[in-house]
Amino acid sequence: xxxxxxxxxxxxxxxxxxxxxxxxxxxxxxxxxxxxxxxxxxxxxxxxxxxxxxxxxxxxxxxxxxxxxxxxxxxxxxxxxxxxxxxxxxxxxxxxxxxxxxxxxxxxxxxxxxxxxxxxxxxxxxxxxxxxxxxxxxxxxxxxxxxxxxxxxxxxxxxxxxxxxxxxxxxxxxxxxxxxxxxxxxxxxxxxxxxxxxxxxxxxxxxxxxxxxxxxxxxxxxxxxxxxxxxxxxxxxxxxxxxxxxxxxxxxxxxxxxxxxxxxxxxxxxxxxxxxxxxxxxxxxxxxxxxxxxxxxxxxxxxxxxxxxxxxxxxxxxxxxxxxxxxxxxxxxxxxxxxxxxxxxxxxxxxxxxxxxxxxxxxxxxxxx
Numbered sequence: 001x002x003x004x005x006x007x008x009x010x011x012x013x014x015x016x017x018x019x020x021x022x023x024x025x026x027x028x029x030x031x032x033x034x035x036x037x038x039x040x041x042x043x044x045x046x047x048x049x050x051x052x053x054x055x056x057x058x059x060x061x062x063x064x065x066x067x068x069x070x071x072x073x074x075x076x077x078x079x080x081x082x083x084x085x086x087x088x089x090x091x092x093x094x095x096x097x098x099x100x101x102x103x104x105x106x107x108x109x110x111x112x113x114x115x116x117x118x119x120x121x122x123x124x125x126x127x128x129x130x131x132x133x134x135x136x137x138x139x140x141x142x143x144x145x146x147x148x149x150x151x152x153x154x155x156x157x158x159x160x161x162x163x164x165x166x167x168x169x170x171x172x173x174x175x176x177x178x179x180x181x182x183x184x185x186x187x188x189x190x191x192x193x194x195x196x197x198x199x200x201x202x203x204x205x206x207x208x209x210x211x212x213x214x215x216x217x218x219x220x221x222x223x224x225x226x227x228x229x230x231x232x233x234x235x236x237x238x239x240x241x242x243x244x245x246x247x248x249x250x251x252x253x254x255x256x257x258x259x260x261x262x263x264x265x266x267x268x269x270x271x272x273x274x275x276x277x278x279x280x281x282x283x284x285x286x287x288x289x290x291x292x293x294x295x296x297x298x299x300x301x302x303x304x305x306x307x308x309x310x311x312x313x314x315x316x317x318x319x320x321x322x323x324x325x326x327x328x329x330x331x332x333x334x335x336x337x338x339x340x341x342x343x344x345x346x347x348x349x350x351x352x353x354x355x356x357x358x359x360x361x362x363x364x365x366x367x368x369x
Contacts, residue, residue, distance in 0.1 A: 050096030056261025
């Protein structure tokens, strides 16, 4: 009897080869070995094994796999289809996801609006928690043509209060579950205004929890901000994945010490850790991956990824994406991972990571250690 193989993209191949992305893994596997992946990818399920946790000492209870809503916004990820995007959110909720992460700037408010439309179409949304962000003042750019969203930092009290009120309107809620500062630089974090704004919004009942999305690659340089403001900050959002583990050094231990909720973003490295990109992959000018996954960066990531081949081989009944997502929530400080999902198949593949608790954090030791 021949073995069964699979590809991360969801296309199944039959034979003796298991291909994870562009990296082939060979060897016989009984067909039964792949039943978990086959069941979750091919058969719609009703969240039989989604796990839930409290988002830090002050946060709400949420699913350990969430839904990241930047990719459905209609900006920065190439062309998107709103109906397909809404079906993906519905699929996530059907699978037991109760945490959705977005930002006001995603699609200039469009991501928040799509989320609201989906929730309005359902009756089972009492447990759904929506985390949004503010601090990039996109309002002057509405109606203009831009290939990717321009940056325009504004962390003044006036703007953050205004931005929160606009998100309240778009999401049609009385209070935002979580409002996060959207990755400001250290110079902005050292000012009083961002923190005064969060305090005011909490005091006025416009936000339930205050959060901070830490700037990418500044996890060590900005860690002292959490130490300084940990009584106000309920939640942080951190760039963290199998190939980018700087947060383990200072920030994650500090968050664990203070009981801060931790949201993990970019867990699949803009899709790279799903295994579907090669050194020759390229992206359109209206896709941020044109520079975030440039040929030079792809070459470096592919080199780093090769060292993890034994890990993927050891758990070859699961896709590269599932193993990579499991890594993120296996760290004891981390509570939820927020992969994007443009299709039902991607969502159903992603949620499997929640139940893969048989893989401990110790399995993910860095190659060479």
